[in-house]
Amino acid sequence: MKLQAVRGFKDWLPEDFVKYEYLIEKARLWCKLFNFKEIKIPILEKTELFVRSIGEVTDIVQKETYSFEDRNKDWLTLRPEATAGICRMVIEHGLYVRPKPLKFFTIGPMFRHERPQKGRLREFFQIDLEVFSELNPYLEAEVIFLALKILKSPLPEESDQLYTLELNTLGCPECRPKYREALLSFLREHKDEVCETCKERIERNPLRVLDCKNEGCKKVVSGSPLITDFLCEDCKTHFQELKEALQSLDIEFSLNPRLVRGLDYYVRTIFEIKAKGLGAQDTVCAGGRYDYLVKELGGPELPAIGFAIGLERWAISLFGDEENKGLLDPNTLTEKLCPDLYLVFLGKPLIKQGVILSQKLREKGLRCETTYEEKSLKAQLKNADKLGANFVLILGEKEWAEKRAVFRDLKKSAQKEIGFDGLDDLVAKVVKEVKG
Numbered sequence: 207m208k209l210q211a212v213r214g215f216k217d218w219l220p221e222d223f224v225k226y227e228y229l230i231e232k233a234r235l236w237c238k239l240f241n242f243k244e245i246k247i248p249i250l251e252k253t254e255l256f257v258r259s260i261g262e263v264t265d266i267v268q269k270e271t272y273s274f275e276d277r278n279k280d281w282l283t284l285r286p287e288a289t290a291g292i293c294r295m296v297i298e299h300g301l302y303v304r305p306k307p308l309k310f311f312t313i314g315p316m317f318r319h320e321r322p323q324k325g326r327l328r329e330f331f332q333i334d335l336e337v338f339s340e341l342n343p344y345l346e347a348e349v350i351f352l353a354l355k356i357l358k359s360p361l362p363e364e365s366d367q368l369y370t371l372e373l374n375t376l377g378c379p380e381c382r383p384k385y386r387e388a389l390l391s392f393l394r395e396h397k398d399e400v401c402e403t404c405k406e407r408i409e410r411n412p413l414r415v416l417d418c419k420n421e422g423c424k425k426v427v428s429g430s431p432l433i434t435d436f437l438c439e440d441c442k443t444h445f446q447e448l449k450e451a452l453q454s455l456d457i458e459f460s461l462n463p464r465l466v467r468g469l470d471y472y473v474r475t476i477f478e479i480k481a482k483g484l485g486a487q488d489t490v491c492a493g494g495r496y497d498y499l500v501k502e503l504g505g506p507e508l509p510a511i512g513f514a515i516g517l518e519r520w521a522i523s524l525f526g527d528e529e530n531k532g533l534l535d536p537n538t539l540t541e542k543l544c545p546d547l548y549l550v551f552l553g554k555p556l557i558k559q560g561v562i563l564s565q566k567l568r569e570k571g572l573r574c575e576t577t578y579e580e581k582s583l584k585a586q587l588k589n590a591d592k593l594g595a596n597f598v599l600i601l602g603e604k605e606w607a608e609k610r611a612v613f614r615d616l617k618k619s620a621q622k623e624i625g626f627d628g629l630d631d632l633v634a635k636v637v638k639e640v641k642g
């Protein structure tokens with residue numbers, strides 16, 4: 207049988223890697239400007255961490271995790287998200303005593319056993335940011351501002367309309383239970399009209415029904431009670447202040463009172479950023495507050511807010527895919543995979559000079575490619591062209607003896623001779639030609 211990668215797990219070929227690397231660098235830059243510190247947490251955690259944080263009855267923990275018993279009979283889970291792990295890190299290392307705000311970000315793979323489709327993988331990458339600090343709507347506005355800044359950072363300013371922000375509040379332990387009750391009795395009345403998955407969800411996680419992508423469920427839910435009618439005074443004020451803070455930062459948003467998140471720990475403000483042209487999986491970034499999670503996991507009371515950007519969806523929203531062209535042209539990045547210079551040396555006696563010369567060119571910052579196999583000039587030029595090299599440097603035995611080399615510009619189909627006095631002189635002259 208032909209060997210293949212596991213379903214939903216993807217290889218990053220060089221042409222994929224350059225895109226992701228480009229986006230990650232953009233994101234890193236903004237994270238650092240906002241004084242977020244990069245961290246790394248393990249890919250594997252004890253299953254208990256996710257059961258206690260994400261919630262035992264959520265879709266993620268019930269159906270979507272890769273969990274297994276290891277050789278010591280410990281239950282372990284490949285992380286489906288990063289927030290729980292970061293909270294564990296904060297508690298385990300006592301980071302909560304450090305000066306606030308604590309701001310962390312991490313970039314890496316997450317694992318969920320979902321049905322693979324466009325924009326939905328089983329291994330996917332997230333850029334995840336978390337702030338542990340006071341419960342303040344201005345801080346929230348700033349975090350949302352940053353999410354949008356990161357997403358838009360690769361775009362020219364005039365193409366500003368790609369992403370849209372949706373906002374909601376889930377209330378707090380004071381007001382949410384009342385809403386949950388109202389929603390529950392509404393959904394029980396409509397039990398026969400929702401999909402099979404939602405029939406199960408009603409009792410264990412009714413809010414999640416609001417998030418179902420099934421058309422029938424969407425129809426039912428369009429008549430459901432709204433959280434906004436159940437908010438306590440504190441939550442109302444908080445949400446109002448957030449809206450004002452967003453307005454002062456010129457951030458456009460739409461209110462979606464049926465927006466929920468798939469994880470149990472969210473309270474108060476939640477948000478999603480959607481991208482045009484992504485089809486059903488159009489949320490590129492999602493986040494919200496989780497003010498009680500650190501305490502629930504055994505730490506002190508520490509309000510927090512965070513979000514995660516799905517790297518692959520973000521990339522599709524910008525570069526497009528097989529079906530759609532994006533606003534950015536990936537070829538401008540793949541060009542960077544081509545060598546600056548291809549070195550051709552002809553004849554065995556020159557091989558030693560060739561090996562020294564190619565290292566020296568690289569040490570001077572040229573992306574140099576060559577071959578140590580004996581091949582004809584014609585074959586080598588063809589290869590240089592296929593590799594996408596911009597320039598070729600040709601050394602023949604006769605030329606070498608006469609201290610001259612042929613320098614060819616493949617893109618312009620022009621060539622000239624370079625006279626030189628020793629290898630270092632040749633390197634200096636070639637670097638000058640290539641870098642201009």
Ligand code: ATP
Binds near residue numbers: 326514516
């Ligand atoms: P969705 O509703 O699309 O399943 P979610 O609510 O499960 O998303 P989060 O857990 O909040 O998503 O993750 C944040 C972001 O991570 C999503 O907005 C998305 O961009 C990305 N993401 C989540 N699950 C996947 C997946 N299976 N494949 C690719 N990206 C994903």
Ligand code: MG
Binds near residue numbers: 468
């Ligand atoms: Mg999901």
